[in-house]
Amino acid sequence: MKPIQSSNDFVIKFANVNGSGSASANELFARAIMRMGVPIAPRNIFPSNIQGMPTWYEMRVSAAGWLGRRGGCDLMVAMNPQTWDRDIAEIEPGGYLFYDSTKSQPRSRFREDITVLGIPLTEICNREYTDPRQRQLFKNIMYVGALTALLDMDFAVVEKLIADQYRGKDKLIGANVNALKLGYDHARANLSCPIGLRVERSHGVGDQIFINGNDACGLGAVYGGATVTGWYPITPSTSIIEAFGSYCRKYRTDPDNGMARYAIVQAEDELASIGMVIGAAWNGARAFTATSGPGISLMQEFFGLAYFAEVPVVVFNVQRGGPSTGMPTRTQQSDLIACAYASHGDTKHVLLFPEDPYECFTLGAQAFDLADRLQTPVFVLLDLDIGMNDRLCQPFAWDDQRRYDRGKVMSAEQLEAGKNFGRYLDVDGDGIPWRTIPGTHPTKGAFFSRGTTRNAYAKYSEAGTDYVYNMERLRHKFETAKTLVPAPVLKPASQPTRYGAIYYGSTSPAMAEASALLEAQDVHVDTLRVRGFPFADEVIDFVNDHDFVFIVEQNESGQLRMLLINEGEVDPKRLIRVLHYDGTPITARFISGRIADTLSTHKVTPIRKQVAS
Amino acid sequence: MTYLAKPKLLRTDAPKNTLGYTRRDYEGAISTLCAGCGHDSISAAIVQACFDLDIEPHRVAKLSGIGCSSKTPDYFLGASHGFNTTHGRMPSVLTGAALANRDLTYMGISGDGDSASIGIGQFAHAMRRGVNMTYIVENNGVYGLTKGQFSATADKGSKNKRGVVNSDTPIDLVALALQLGASYVARSFSGDKEQLIPLIKGALRHRGPAFIDVISPCVTFNNHPGSTKSYDYVREHNDAVNRLDFILPRDQINATYPAGSLRRIVQHDGSILHLRKLATDYDPSDRVGAMNHLQERHALGEIVTGLLYVDSSAEDLHRHLNTVEKPLNQLGDAYLCPGSKALDALNASLR
CATH class of the missing domain: 3.40.50.920 (Rossmann fold)
Known part of the structure; x- marks a missing residue:
């Protein structure tokens, strides 16, 4: 079998043990290829576990810029004995296996149709380092060094990346570069470098940025003007809130007194998190939560309230495998129905489908305008694949002339001028009523929000005619929504x-x-x-x-x-x-x-x- | 329930508060509850407290869950925004509202089913978070709207209208609130407005979670012999630890109270709580003592009322989160959106 020959177009997969520090080494390697101008699409395949379970980092290198998963594996970096057999089996005929050869393996554990590349990583580490933690971490950096040689990559690029990454912590730079060099030199001395797979400098990356969808959603919420979030941790959505928090600390800390122009509350459960969001939005702040399938199930009753009382909220749903607990660390698009018609009775909700981190940011920010304009919940439906994996995408952009569309909010001046205010009255013919924010005017514009039927002036009503008026207006509002959601x-x-x-x-x-x-x-x-x-x-x-x-x-x-x-x-x-x-x-x-x-x-x-x- | 609309014309000599509002300005829609319902007395006490404190009605947000008690916000403060949310979830909605605008006064109205049964989780977490609010539970030990089932606060051994005896241990929301970190905890009785009105005033001027459990007999389903939440039972077993007088900073302090039985507590805003002690050994600043007193009296079949605990130096959720003084819902685009320059720099760091 002839070894695969390919430049800038192959799949490399790292089989690791989770919690072993491999993720940062693998990411370092991915970024090095990207710095050489070659597009990559990495994906973490990880367990619902903290330490000790198998995890994979699959990276597609594609000069043409294809960012979808390709399938198959041309070079396997097999660092996990637990998954050895299936990892070996996954390699394409003519592919390559890189492994830690410290412990000799019987011939039967390899394949005849692949090229085997062994380096005694553990042995070298044990010789070079005494601290067990260092032995583990530097073993990862060492295989990055070896791969740099095997794929004919520019050593200086990786070296500079390490320097950038640990800027200010010079001790770490030296130690990491040393480990990198150990691996690089050993490969050059003992293996035939380069192999048939190569990384060559290219211009395929251009000005693209590299970020995951969850971070982009958090940033979109900052740019979209969100100030309040109530949330509850759930994979794979948690990092949206973490990102929102860190971008808020960066961009929303009052320079004069260090105070926060935002409020983030970790709730006791998903019911409370959406409840807080509804309360804040009802009171005129832009508010959102982030969750995944099980959280969506828990929030159902509140979605009905927000729909019927017409409260503008934004929900990021990073979908994972369902039903029930399902596959918490795997990707799916299986919450469309649960979101589109969430809650009992006749409901309908606005959904947005971003394709990548760029749209997570733009549609994420736009979701707040849409929610305010339509006075209804807006769901941003992404999934684990774009949420938790770094992806190349076009750089974020923002028009400084843009102003938030707060929708039909009646001001104290309008109320004072005697404008007819009926909270659920369709005065403009688009099905969207006007609202007032609590505290606006001493004597005008107050209303009582509720999930029960009411008339157009928000008075409790059990009259069928009031009910039908309201439902038909809501239907009409969703006709309007069709013209406002992002076009296909x-x-x-x-x-x-x-x-x-x-x-x-x-x-x-x-x-x-x-x-x-x-x-x-x-x-x-x-x-x-x-x-x-x-x-x-x-x-x-x-x-x-x-x-x-x-x-x-x-x-x-x-x-x-x-x-x-x-x-x-x-x-x-x-x-x-x-x-x-x-x-x-x-x-x-x-x-x-x-x-x-x-x-x-x-x-x-x-x-x-x-x-x- | 009354079928007579209130007259629109007011006497010209109707008393006005310093804002120029009459009591009528603090009233709401006509109650649809049963005639004699304790809840209507609580609504009246809220009206009186807000009138006396010169609170602008539109600066109050009143939130509730589901149930008879949760209907009442429609029946007071008609010029305030109200939100009748879902069953047992008012605390989270109120928390969010309070985050959005720290300048309004938040009033949460709930019942024993709404707070002790379905909503006990949200009740507990709102207390421990330190949300700045007045949280009133109108506690009748029974589900009225669904016609008379026991709630989680019904006493063990109490009998319902059909003669069924409750065998479950009751939840004491006051004991829970004390344990969970509420910084103003009181209990009262809907039939005792002398005690209730000052307690509500103190709660409204308190910074932090103020909780008042108000025993409010259900005239239709829980006001019979055998009920421990009937008017007669509560009147006979009420053990008041103190009587509260609420004094605004501008008010003249009336010094006619007998020395030695008075305790003076100054709140954040300068308002003063004068506690006329009834139980000689009772100290409302001692949280553990309050819990003990509650349990001791409960064992004797007595219902402790009054201001049980107050921490006048408590901090609220906004302080914990270090949020800006200006309400979050009033921050303009320029304060919220970092703009294109920041984004360009961020893009550069992502390459």
């Missing part, structure tokens, strides 16, 4: 086609690559990325304009498909499921394979052709 993004195929594909969120990079793969096979599919719910008219038009539409999503039941059928009243037979839900991120190979298979094996006959014949 259309990418036409290179040739006219009767086939379309609809996708959203973290599926985006895999779908883009799948389109390219399909085009290469002369299969043409128009694609539409949905960015919001309720669906803009263009989404339903897209379905109606194609004979068959593939609905690509990462859940078992086809939840976006259900929403399209329900909201767009489209023929279910024309919506073909492409579902990936094993907890790993969807791949381009999977999508293009499914679409190509369906088109060839099922011999789909377009309806129009049937009619014509």
